[in-house]
Amino acid sequence: MKPEKPVSAMPENWEPPVPAWSALPRAGKTTIAYLAAQHGDKAMALQGLSAIRNFLEVQGGPYHVDYALSTIGADVTDAFAVAYFHGPEHFAAWSEQSGFGAWWSSDARLSDASGYWQERLTLPAERMESLHSSNVPDGHAHGVDLRGPIREHNYWGGMRDRIELSKDDWLETPLSQVLDRQVITPASRVVVKAPLNFCIIRSGQDLSDSGEEERAVYAEIVKPNLIAGMDFLAQQGLEIGCAAARYAVEITPDGTPLARTFGNCLFVSMKHLEDWSKSHPTHLSIFGSFFKMLKARNNQISLRLWHEVVVLPNDEQHFEYLNCHPRTGLSGLFQ
Template sequence: MESAIPQNLEMKRSRHKRVPDDYQPPYPSFVARYKPTVSRVAMAYFGVQYRGTAPTVATAALAEIAGTFAKESGPSHWDRARYIDQVGHENVVSVAYWDDIARFDAWFAPAREAWTGKARDGIGTFIEVLRPSLARHETLFSSSDRPEGVAAIAGRMSGEVQEHAYWGGMRDRIPLSQTDAMAPGGNPELIRDGTRLRVEAHDNLCLIRSGQDWSDTEASERKLYLDEVEPVLREGMEFLRDHGLGIDCYGNRYMRVLAADGSVSEKSYGQSWWKSLAALERWAESHPTHVKIFGAAMKYLSTLGPSAKLRLYHEVTVAAADEQFFEYLNCHPKTGMLAAVETASA
């Protein structure tokens, strides 16, 4: 059994794992393995926001960013998803991934100006970027044959890993956790650049993207997931969306992934910004909304056993202050990290 931490990032621990060295997880899970030359990745969320039916200008903007992704130095992988936010706005988010920071930097400056440098009637646009070192990042997959998100740019998937299926496994998979508590430092600040609003967050801001794929399920399993698990998951995601600030979740999006033709797929993911990894851990371990999600998932998996075809994954990043970029144009004040600035100034 492998360690989730790649060999080149292993170091002498000053902070111990939550489980002993002979721990055996009850079921298999896997992590993304990057090429040895990769030390940092970039993940960029490009969002468009509007009310009601998509105006022509929103459709044009989405086609524009897709074309920009296809240019030289564009991402190795990208996907698109949609959701309705807490004030009823439709948001369509295209998230792109790079494993070459020089290539990303060459691409980003003109792409940024094109996306948030000009106002478009009737819509808002935003950019949220992290460019973490691999020491600040982890992934986890229930199966190894269908990478999603940032894992789609990794060289391969691991064999079965040890650090999962216990509270604290998420932290133990992050290489920096071997020596660093990754505590948050500072408060978010708002920077005005003409009509553009930028948020400078703080050290050790945490991002999680946690996904579900039920496209392989057959009739009975699909019904069980959609009737018994998904409503509980949605309830938890909506709690974080509407009330997360009280538990240090700056913002949450529960999104349906869109297929290449724009139709809604049988995939979803939650994507949220947290003040710290510790805040995310507290919600996961003890908050009633996540305890309910965990209970529904365990009942589902124990009912189906190894025959379950639902696929689960997540990616978690704890980013240094200089690895973050947040910019918003004509978006409402609860959009993404703008909510964190509202909280800080309240």
């Protein structure tokens, strides 16, 4: 029988074999806005992104932005920004002052060459966590200090333990129906509401400080497993509770690829993400290949791994898709 209150899976007297760090909670909320342009042609998608970028790079804008490219099948490219704000008031003030809000809601966007999408998440600190293999910040951690080395990692269930709310809450989603995509009307704005406790991960791999040899070992041993895992989640993820998945290569603001990638996956609940990470052959292969890489390099690596996980509250989230491919994000999944 399920215990009344969640119980930590941390082994007794746990001392992790390797160090890791986690973002300290910040007072107030954090807003993470994924803002994208979408087109069949990469150059056009990048052109769409440059319009978004002009709004982002103003005074009073986000405290951190990463830019990235990902594809849906062979035909569609998403060029997007992941922009971090100090909560919804900061986002709203920026959106108004920069002109982004008016630009986004204008009917003119529906006749632009590219489609656009926006996935905006607002979280209290108790619904977010991060894990970093070194004390270098990434993602929302750019806005706070890191704590560490921490004890809550290196065992299945560490992610849950780093989410403050999980001490009292199972973080289950009320979703009862099986996920299935519906046909959505093309040439329109699709606004979607994700259920309570939807769980979103951005899982990053940073080879910026790695030399050529290390990059080659990573490309041979780890990357094919990562690509296979992300392909599985993108193509068949619905079967195991992953509503959407994108594998992204980070770029400079003008579109040059960086040695940084990430998987961004939208899971029905934290339990679904946990089950995939601890028992699905695709993550276990990724996980196993990382230890092979360590062995091949005599534990000498500069690769940095990090992730941030958020568990959505019922309100203050916004998923909107303008003229996008029907398999984009949550479009077609929820009313």
